[in-house]
Amino acid sequence: MHATVRNAPHQRFLRGLDASPRGTALRVGDDTLSYEELHELALRWAGSLLAAPGGPPRAVAVLAGRSVESYAGILAALYCGAAAVPLHPDFPADRTRGMLQASGATAVVADGPGLAALAETELELPVLALRQVDQDGGRRPVLPVGEGHTLAAPCAVRPGDPAYLLFTSGSTGRPKGVPISHGSLDHYFRLMDERYDFTADDAFSQATEVNFDCAMFDLFCAWGAGASVHAVPAQAYLDLPGFAAERKLTVWFSTPSAIALVRRRGGLGPAALPTLRWSFFAGEALLCQDAADWQAAAPGAAVENLYGPTELTITVTGHRWSPADSPRLSVNGVVPIGAVHAGHDWLLRTEDGGTAHTEGELCVAGPQLTAGYLDPQDGEGRFLERDGRVWYRTGDRVRRLENGELAYLGRLDAQVQVQGWRVELAEVDEALRGCPEVTDAATVTRPAAGGGLELVVYYTGTAVSPAVLARQLRQVLPSGLLPRHYEHLEAFPLNANRKVDRKRLAARAADAGA
Structure with a gap:
């Protein structure tokens, strides 16, 4: 018998089940599941996974968007003692195939889009799905879901066992598999419990895709307290105050890019988000102006900037925003x-x-x-x-x-050499944000015609002549740091996790230069 890891993710769900058995554990679109319902579903699915033809899986891929299948699939993988491998169904087939093979997953939980994505990989892995099981003509082995396989209780795990595997891209863009152990999560969630006062009355947003590790904060901080988790659909950003009020959200977590999106839709008015009591941002740099605007919209919330690479388990630092001190301590x-x-x-x-x-x-x-x-x-x-x-x-x-x-x-x-100058791209971004016409800026590089690199700026706000911006920048930047090209955008492109897609901007700049 393995030792119990008190803060293992599935143990946290069981804690929430004890605290709020009939309370809402998950709301996705029109689907609402209580703790009891999600627990029973995960036990049935875990039993089916353990009964797979190849034997108990060491890793279970969850190929789904933010659907009931994705959340229940992650919990079911944990219940059967396997590592959950969340994957995004919109990724290219070659990339998904490579991640499935690298993870060693021997079973897949999928929703409709996930089934279609799995068919494109041409891998014949056993699949557990509730909908559209004939997506690829019935060729794929299907794991039956029935009462006969239901587990009596989740399987025990050891601290060194992997709880989930996430894939992160390095400078080459090739996905690197990162296993995170139950022991690492035990330490992490113990610290979260000490730092925050989450209760069963809280309602958490779930704004990122489940293959982004910040989703694990949403799920298991909420479920450890018996709170509810609410998947945030794209259309919610059209009227986030309305969505937050309807769901009575008390905890928000997203990338900082979401702030600009809400602002453009008029959702950051004074006290526009009065139900929030905690607001967290991670995944990219949080600007002081964005933090201040969000704080004004959510005056009852503590606003925190969190940081952490996937390799260090979700987040490993935190700063609580202070209107008096944070701007003074900020850099760029x-x-x-x-x-x-x-x-x-x-x-x-x-x-x-x-x-x-x-x-x-x-x-x-x-x-x-x-x-x-x-x-x-x-x-x-x-x-x-x-x-x-x-x-x-x-x-x-x-x-x-x-x-x-x-x-x-x-x-x-991001520190590059341009015409002999050591250039900090964040420094150029900050200088541009000082121009009255600019709301936000993203500086990238591209090959220069005569060799070396040149700076290209994309900015949001009011479109003006490049000469106007260059004239203002000359007041604060050396001439060698002045960008060669300026382009106005209504909004920055975002990747699947709603971060500014700087790779896409760099590719756009390179194409324009060519």
Whole structure:
């Protein structure tokens, strides 16, 4: 019998089940499931997965959007002691095929779009699905879902067992599999319970796709307290105050890009989000102006900027927004990322491999660190062995602030050489946001005609002549840092997790230059 991991994700759901058995656990569109209903569904599905022809699975792929299948599928995978592998059905078939093969998944839980995506991979994995099981003409082996396979209780797990596998892309764009253990999550959620006062009366937003690790915060912080989880559909951003009021949302979590989207729709008026008491942002830099605007719209909420690579289990730092202190501590108009979680050590690495006191690449060691990538070759250059410990190189440049917290400066590869100048792209972004016509800016590079790189700016706000912007920038930037091209956009393109898609902008700039 394996030892119980108190804060293992499925144990947190069981805790919520005890606290609120008939309370709402999940609401997705018109579908609402209580804790009892979702628990029984997950037990049935887990039993079916354990009865799969190939034997109990070590990993279960959940190929679904934000549907009942995705949430119940993740819980069912955890109940049968397997690692959940959330995958997005809109990804290209080659990418999905590669992730399925790398994960070692021997069974798939899918919704309608997921079945279609699975058919395109041409992999004949057993599939558990409630709808459209004949999506590919009935060729695929189907796992029957019935009472006969229902588990009596979830399987026990060990701290070192992987709870889920997520795929993150490095500079090459090739997905890297990151297993996160129950032990790492046990530490993480214990800290979350100490820091936040979530209760069964809370209603959590679920605004990101489930293959983005911040979704795990939404699900298991909510379910650990007996609270409800509400999937946020795209149309909700047309009137977020209305959606939040109808669902009585008290906890919001999204990428910072969502703030600009809500603002454009007129949803950030004074006290427009009065039911919120916690608001979290992670996944990209949070601007001070965005934090202030959100705070004005949600005056009863504590606003926090969270930071953490997938390899360090969801988030590993946090800064609580203060209108008085946060702007003063900010760098380039970006809210600090805060202090590293208790139980971890961190250091700032210099370019030559030394240790800096004030500024450098953030490296972290501690219980939230993954044991390594699925493919050990992916870890080359990403981990340090120092002082008898393993440290993860985040690839992020940070600065130690006067209060001991950290400020995010940007990716190491976001500091580029242009005409002999060392250029910090975030510095150019901040200079542009100082122009009256500009709401937000994203600076990228492209090959210059005479060799080297040149800067290209995309901005939102009011469209003006490039000469107007260049004239204003000359007041604050050296001439070598002035962009060569300016393009106005109504809104930045966003990727599947609602982050600004800078790769898409860079490709657009390169195409225009060619």
